[in-house]
Amino acid sequence: MxxxxxxxxxxxxxxxxxxxxxxxxxxxxxxxxxxxxxxxxxxxxxxxxxxxxxxxxxxxxxxxxxxxxxxxxxxxxxxxxxxxxxxxxxxxxxxxxxxxxxxxxxxxxxxxxxxxxxxxxxxxxxxxxxxxxxxxxxxxxxxxxxxxxxxPGAFWYIRENAKKYLGTDDPEKISEMVDSYDKIIELGKKVNKDSNGKVHLISHFGDVYNLEAYNTKPWVKDGKLTIDPAWKKNYEIQKEIFNNNVDAKLEFFSAGWGNAINDGSVVLTAMPAWAGFMVDNKDNKANGKFGVAKTPKGFYMxxxxxxxxxxxxxxxxxxxxxxxxxxxxxxxxxxxxxxxxxxxxxxxxxxxxxxxxxMFGDQNILKPYYETVKDIPAYKPDKYGEEVLSKWRKVAGQGIKDNADIKEVIKDFKKEVKNTFPELKVD
CATH class of the missing domain: 3.40.190.10 (Periplasmic binding protein-like II)
Structure with missing residues (x-):
């Protein structure tokens, strides 16, 4: 400079x-x-x-x-x-x-x-x-x-809540406990059982969309729709999360989602770093209350x-x-x-x-973000990416609720894309 x-x-x-x-x-x-x-x-x-x-x-x-x-x-x-x-x-x-x-x-x-x-x-x-x-x-x-x-985003949690349901409020230990979707599913089953169904590990199966959105290959290449195989695998993971009550069925930024951040009915909330306004911190009552742990993959919103x-x-x-x-x-x-x-x-x-x-007390909160942002792929924006992703969220989200087969989901998804972008080649 x-x-x-x-x-x-x-x-x-x-x-x-x-x-x-x-x-x-x-x-x-x-x-x-x-x-x-x-x-x-x-x-x-x-x-x-x-x-x-x-x-x-x-x-x-x-x-x-x-x-x-x-x-x-x-x-x-x-x-x-x-x-x-x-x-x-x-x-x-x-x-x-x-x-x-x-x-x-x-x-x-x-x-x-x-x-x-x-x-x-x-x-x-x-x-x-x-x-x-x-x-x-x-x-x-x-x-x-x-x-x-x-x-960037990460899992935010109420420290007292984490101690009760995860046995620790240490951010590094929690990061290790949820560094894969398989671990999240098993831990989520335990939290749901231990709380008699009153508390869930994560907010919504849609958290997987947010984590994967920019870690997968672009949706369009050389004028042709391409579906990264990871989305098929992610679909099955989301079905497991949904069917085993790992999530609280609270969609991102819904009213219930915001309440869960503060009332502890969700243990780990996938939050972008800029969303601190969602926390009830009247009279600084949230000071020292929260911790930040890494998600399985780095993401941003x-x-x-x-x-x-x-x-x-x-x-x-x-x-x-x-x-x-x-x-x-x-x-x-x-x-x-x-x-x-x-x-x-x-x-x-x-x-x-x-x-x-x-709000996060003595934790060095840049660490969990820094350790994940470096590995997120550096893709240039394109005219299709965001809208095609939103269509996948819509079709796959409904498929998860209907317990639909992935083949039917992909068929419906391709139809939606073709109707919106007739210029694209869609197999």
């Missing part, structure tokens, strides 16, 4: 010599203005669906007092449509726009997102978690968006990425903002302020032995 900045600053000085005393440094929309002392000036507009961007902007302005950042936050269910409309019309387009993991591909593979690789961003992500930097790349492999976090508008008149300042969110400085602040896990592996390493979060 230092090398890149040195090159940039040198270029700015050279350009200033050739431009003489030009007064056209600032447009009506507030473009970046860098004086000879390299002061960062100007105004940016950012569109997002994520309220915490306001803190991001405040920290950026604190670092660069002559820069101003206007953040416009829109409801998540309206955001994508609003953004697409302004991009297509070219009117009132923000300099930077946020993108969610579920639909990032359609924007970064369009003409609207600037090529960050051409602006020097490869240096920003060279120490990133592999899958985090890969998700910001277009089909050609160029960086078009960058995130400041990795959104969601992710917010930032792109620069290709036609922005403020590209230099916008890139400075991207550079800021990709820095240790911001990601350390974000970790401490929100508990959201960083995108930089170096920030993980810096905090492995020291970072504590009040």
């Amino acid at each position: 230092k090398k890149w900045l040195s090159i940039l600053f040198t270029a700015v000085l050279v350009l200033s010599l050739f431009s003489g005393c030009s007064k056209n440094d600032e447009t009506a929309s507030g473009s970046t203005n860098k004086s000879n002392n390299n002061k960062v000036e100007g105004k940016l507009t950012i569109w997002t669906f994520f309220g915490q961007v306001k803190d991001m902007a405040a920290q950026f302005e604190k670092k660069y007092p002559d820069a101003k950042v206007e953040v416009k936050v829109f409801p998540g269910d309206q955001y994508q449509t609003k953004l697409l409309n302004v991009l297509q019309t070219g009117k009132d387009v923000p300099d930077i726009f946020d993108l969610e993991r579920g639909y990032i591909d359609k924007f970064i593979n369009s003409k609207y997102a600037a090529n960050l690789s051409d602006m020097g961003a490869e240096d920003l992500v060279k120490d990133y978690v592999p899958y985090v930097q890969a998700l910001g790349r277009d089909t050609k492999g160029d960086l078009k968006a960058i995130s400041d976090h990795s959104s 969601g992710g917010t990425y930032r792109s620069i508008y290709e036609q922005s008149p403020n590209k230099d300042l916008a890139y400075k903002f991207i550079e800021f969110i990709a820095s240790k400085e911001w990601q350390q602040h974000n970790l401490e302020a929100t508990g959201n896990m960083p995108g930089l592996l170096t920030v993980y390493k810096d905090n492995l032995e020291t970072f504590k979060s009040p």
Whole structure:
């Protein structure tokens, strides 16, 4: 990064010599203005669906007092449509726009997102978690968006509950007890029996979907639907979980799911690191109450990425903002302020032995996340992946409840995919 900045600053000085005393440094929309002392000036507009961007902007302005950042936050269910409309019309387009993991591909593979690789961003992500930097790349492999976090997941548990039903609250011991689906099933049967059916080991058989979603091969290759054999095996595992009451039949983010995190009716809840708001911590009553254990496979959920508008008149300042969110400085602040896990592996390493979060007491909670995020495959997003995955969840989920044969499930799944994406080859 230092090398890149040195090159940039040198270029700015050279350009200033050739431009003489030009007064056209600032447009009506507030473009970046860098004086000879390299002061960062100007105004940016950012569109997002994520309220915490306001803190991001405040920290950026604190670092660069002559820069101003206007953040416009829109409801998540309206955001994508609003953004697409302004991009297509070219009117009132923000300099930077946020993108969610579920639909990032359609924007970064369009003409609207600037090529960050051409602006020097490869240096920003060279120490990133592999899958985090890969998700910001277009089909050609160029960086078009960058995130400041990795959104990994793990099993969260109430310590007292774990002692009662698992015999320990030690995160490493619990991680070993559930490091395979076979172990989860056997342990789940025991918990259900010991509690007379009142307590379950996990929330829902759908946890397996979440763990496997990005650890399996992409659904489409060379225009053809491909089903990783792992999904067939996972289907049988999920049927066992469902039929043996290993799970509480509480779907992710349902009302009952949220209650179970707090009341102990589920021992291990597969949680993304950013979901701490689901815990009832009124008057800090959850402090020291929870622990974090590894899941059989590393997984992540969601992710917010930032792109620069290709036609922005403020590209230099916008890139400075991207550079800021990709820095240790911001990601350390974000970790401490929100508990959201960083995108930089170096920030993980810096905090492995020291970072504590009040809710998790003395546990070094970065360890279980760090030990799993490194192994998640680094796949670029594509136009089919998320929607095809959702169709598999729907069809296979119903099949599990109906105790259907996997062959029937696959048949129904292929029909759904073909109806939605007629251009795909489906055997």
